[in-house]
Amino acid sequence: MSQVADDPRIIEFDVRTDEMLVNMGPQHPSTHGVLRLVLRTDGEVVSELEPHIGYLHRCAEKIGENVSARQWIPYTDRMDYLAAMNMNLGWALAVEKLMKYEVSEKARHLRVLIAELGRVASHLVGMGAYGLDLGTFSPFLYAFREREKILDLFEEACGARLTYSYITLGGLTADLPPGWLQKCEAFLDQFEPIIQEYHALLTTNAIFVKRTAGIGVLSREMAIDYGTSGPVLRGSGVDQDLRRDGESIYTAMYDGYAFEVAVMKNGHYPSDHEYPAVPADAVLGDCWHRFFVRMLEVVQSMDLVRQSIDRYSQCKGPLGEPLKVAEKIPAGDAYLETEAPKGQMGFYVVGDGSAIPWRARARSSSFSNLAVVHELCRGCLIADVPAIVGSLDIVMGEIDR
């Protein structure tokens, strides 16, 4: 519709753009799996976004009501398949909480070792794939190069590269093979200097900072209200990490371990290592901060792996046998959340005295983290949608279960 202004030489165009519905996914490379987003756009600006999930739904919870508690471990592998070790741990601890079962000291330290290594592997994928979302290919290759080495270590420990079922009810399926710890230490020595490369490639990269700083700001209140957790919550400045603040059965696992929660406190991140400075454009709660928290956690987890290697190798006692496949679980219910790489992963088990749980429930961290995405994307540009979705670091296997 055009209008003639008072001055006949100036013709003003009142440009009216039509609202357009843009369908993104479920097969879209930057949606991290089968996530479908329907964007209502006005030109380049997204006025509304609606996520559609469920494309990977396998009703794992129904399967959990038909198999014994230990038989459900492989199904937890397939939830967050990028951090399957941490999923195994979550379910194992929840059932152990209901059974009031305590694993041996050696198993406890081995669990910390494996879980923290799993966290590094998961954050490496998160970081590499985030680079891909923003159009840079090389960080992905650098990240996967190192992740392969972790997968090699896992393969040597349990035989699988992705779906481990290694941590299980009552401990772990097997002890580490001889020479494994040396290989793990060699990996850590080689990996540590590489972190600086990642910071040069992404964290301090001018284009990366422009694409992420100040984009998709999640306020502290909203983060809590939506029940987000993990790096998404800490990226908004909430000082909460279940490894320190969780239930005693979980924090007991980390008893005696020294680590600082990766969160900005009084305007400062932990300074236990050399980290790049926060860019001037970054706002607390934006994509950059969520990414940066993950990068700090890689270093933090490596420290924890080193500590656990020391403690594990000093343990004299046996590792202990895991519980039987048909081990009966008592009547009653128990809920436990653990700090998985993507956030707080909760498992809820209801027993009726038989080996098969009456109800098995998985509270997915990515599920709650994704629920906030429509708030973050309101008013952003279409090009920022992959930046925001990528910064949440979701895994559809865990959301859809």
Next chain:
Amino acid sequence: MTGTRGPAFLDQLQAAEPEGVVGHNLDAIDPWIEVAPAHLASVCRWLKHRSPVAFDSIQCITAIDWFEPDAKKAAKVSWQPHLELVYHLWSTAARASIVLKVKVPRWKDDVAGRPPEVPSVTGVWRGADWHEREVYDLSGVWFAGHPDLRRILCPEDWEGYPLRKDYEMPLDYHGIRGR
């Protein structure tokens, strides 16, 4: 998740919502409070805004179907068939949790297929939105007052509630064999 309970906190809730609290067990593995369905929203508002421990975040909503389809086994169970909703709440400041349980009939007015009604808590915590949609989708509970209650994981035209104990897979779904 420790140190939340203490009689003071529960007494205050009981004083504020005398009809809301219908039972409790503070010695359970996860201490819980049973809430009357009609008063759920107001109890939740109290827990978030007025409680000495402000439960500012909702972690999980679960529905448990207490129903035994096998008649032989059903004769031995100690409970009456019902549906139990379990709310896991978390306080960020106090780093404490509490569990709310709500018991509702399996079907509204005993008509199979009609989901029982419970007030929605999306007005208290926005994070409850997707959790309630999931419970509606898989367990069949109608959350009255939810702004957009529809299936979330299953397709929109799916029939039945898969996490009910008497659920049977459809024989056919758009030409795909079910079982």
